[in-house]
Amino acid sequence: MMHRTQLYFEESLFSRLISISREKGTTVSDLVRKAVEKVYGKGKKKNGFQKALMASAGIWKNRKDLPPTDEYVRSLRKDTRMKRFGLE
Numbered sequence: 001m002m003h004r005t006q007l008y009f010e011e012s013l014f015s016r017l018i019s020i021s022r023e024k025g026t027t028v029s030d031l032v033r034k035a036v037e038k039v040y041g042k043g044k045k046k047n048g049f050q051k052a053l054m055a056s057a058g059i060w061k062n063r064k065d066l067p068p069t070d071e072y073v074r075s076l077r078k079d080t081r082m083k084r085f086g087l088e
Contacts, residue, residue, distance in 0.1 A: 007032065 009017065017028045024031075060066065067075075 014028075017031055021028050021031055066072065
């Protein structure tokens with residue numbers, strides 16, 4: 001269902017919208033709808049990337065073949081603090 005509304009634009013912005021709509025072969029209304037959708041989204045619907053990201057969250061949480069994350073991260077980091085301060 002569509003709702004009708006009325007918007008007021010400054011002359012310069014409206015001229016640009018008319019020019020762009022002619023270039024793209026669409027209407028000013030369609031340009032405005034797409035711009036509003038791009039900025040404010042479609043309510044609570046998620047795009048494909050957001051859905052994939054949410055679906056992948058926590059997929060490794062029950063893995064038994066991996067060490068705890070904090071231990072793994074610490075093993076990747078080398079503590080060079082003592083060396084940097086000339087204490088080693």
